[in-house]
Amino acid sequence: MIESGTDIIKLPEIKLFDKYKRRLDYLRISVTDRCNMQCIYCMTHGKIQKLPGSEILSYEEMLRIAGIFVQLGISKIRVTGGEPLVRKGVCDFLIKVSKLEGLSDLSITTNGILLKEKIGKIKSAGIKRLNISMDTLKKDKFKNITGVDAFDEVWSSIMIAHDMGFYPIKLNVVVLFGINDDELLDFARLTFSYPFHVRFIEYMPIGTSPLTSRQLFAPEIKRIISSIGPLNPVKRNRFDGPAQRFKFENAKGEIGFIRPISEHFCSSCNRLRLTASGNLKTCLLSSAETDLKTPLRNGCSDKELTEIILKTVYDKPFEHPLASNCAGVIRGQMSKIGG
Ligand code: SAM
Ligand code: SF4
Numbered sequence: 001m002i003e004s005g006t007d008i009i010k011l012p013e014i015k016l017f018d019k020y021k022r023r024l025d026y027l028r029i030s031v032t033d034r035c036n037m038q039c040i041y042c043m044t045h046g047k048i049q050k051l052p053g054s055e056i057l058s059y060e061e062m063l064r065i066a067g068i069f070v071q072l073g074i075s076k077i078r079v080t081g082g083e084p085l086v087r088k089g090v091c092d093f094l095i096k097v098s099k100l101e102g103l104s105d106l107s108i109t110t111n112g113i114l115l116k117e118k119i120g121k122i123k124s125a126g127i128k129r130l131n132i133s134m135d136t137l138k139k140d141k142f143k144n145i146t147g148v149d150a151f152d153e154v155w156s157s158i159m160i161a162h163d164m165g166f167y168p169i170k171l172n173v174v175v176l177f178g179i180n181d182d183e184l185l186d187f188a189r190l191t192f193s194y195p196f197h198v199r200f201i202e203y204m205p206i207g208t209s210p211l212t213s214r215q216l217f218a219p220e221i222k223r224i225i226s227s228i229g230p231l232n233p234v235k236r237n238r239f240d241g242p243a244q245r246f247k248f249e250n251a252k253g254e255i256g257f258i259r260p261i262s263e264h265f266c267s268s269c270n271r272l273r274l275t276a277s278g279n280l281k282t283c284l285l286s287s288a289e290t291d292l293k294t295p296l297r298n299g300c301s302d303k304e305l306t307e308i309i310l311k312t313v314y315d316k317p318f319e320h321p322l323a324s325n326c327a328g329v330i331r332g333q334m335s336k337i338g339g
Helices: 059-071 090-098 115-124 139-146 151-163 181-193 218-225 293-297 302-314
Strands: 026-030 076-080 105-110 130-133 169-175 197-202 231-233 244-248 254-258 271-274 279-281
Touching: 026 059, 059 076, 059 090, 059 271, 059 293, 059 302, 076 090, 090 105, 090 115, 115 130, 115 151, 130 151, 139 151, 151 169, 169 181, 181 197, 181 218, 181 244, 181 254, 197 218, 218 254, 293 302
Parallel strands: 026 076, 026 271, 076 105, 105 130, 130 169, 169 197, 197 254
Antiparallel strands: 231 244, 244 254, 271 279
16 A cells, blocks of 8 residues: 555565566556557557457456566556556556555656646645656657647646646656757756756667667767756656666756667566556567466466466566567567556
8 A cells, every 4th residue: 555654664575576686566556558658669650450349358357467466576666658647547556556555656657648637636635756758848849759639638637747746757768869859958957947856768670660760879878968968867756767867066956868779778677568458568668478368367266366477577588689689570569568
């Protein structure tokens, strides 16, 4: 259960280990494959096949699976999508997830369009930290990247979240060569005006995205933004994900680099993913998935589901296919997996 105002949280014993002795304590749940944007790096405009509604887990099913994971030692859950806020009833789901005994951290990743209208309920679910995707600070470009003319809505959602005391607000920026790399300094300078954590994410070539041009990796991004001033490393805390964290002197916010490609973090990966269609993925960039929905719908017990989960987790791959240079085309679609 998420407790506000205290850091003294009794965490459940972690029973999820893989064969490389990595502890898995973080679950990302994609509640839908639907989205009100079509970002060029995530979906190919207009060509995405939606899952039939019956293929998507109900909230009750997700809650049951989440409960089993928490019993097994998952202490952090992130709700994602597609766009999580487009699914009806998501706030009630968040409230129920937040009550799972043993969960210490619940957060969401959103594109921000619907955030304003749901933010009160999101806060009442005990969520304090938000990740919001924002790949450009320019209105026209926003439409080109996302397919939707919604820069103002998203920016005002960010401001409202900031005024309501959400902290940290992490702005996820997927860096795209020739598209938003001219804005790296503008994003970096935002950290002087606001306590935001601006996170530059290396683009992952996955699924049917048409982006094939040269990639910009973290060292180059860091070199470019270092023209503003020295970037000092930030001490890590227990909520830290894979981002390498830095701060400019006198800045209110931080800079993060997420480097799935140039310096992959597979050896310390603590993540599992439940897709909207009820598959368990132990590696974002691997096509391997274990179907939890079919056994669940066929009436299997929690004990049987636990056994399937433990076995799948044990077999988590050592590293993702791009790390070992045997990628070929990574199948899948980020909006179904949840990023
Ligand atoms: N719709 C929500 C959003 O955009 O924040 C949540 C789902 S989205 C799939 C989760 C994260 O994955 C976003 O921050 C997005 O920028 C990131 N993402 C999607 N496709 C990506 C790609 N090809 N490479 C790197 N990050 C990607
Ligand atoms: Fe939708 Fe998020 Fe994918 Fe953009 S990144 S298309 S907002 S799921």
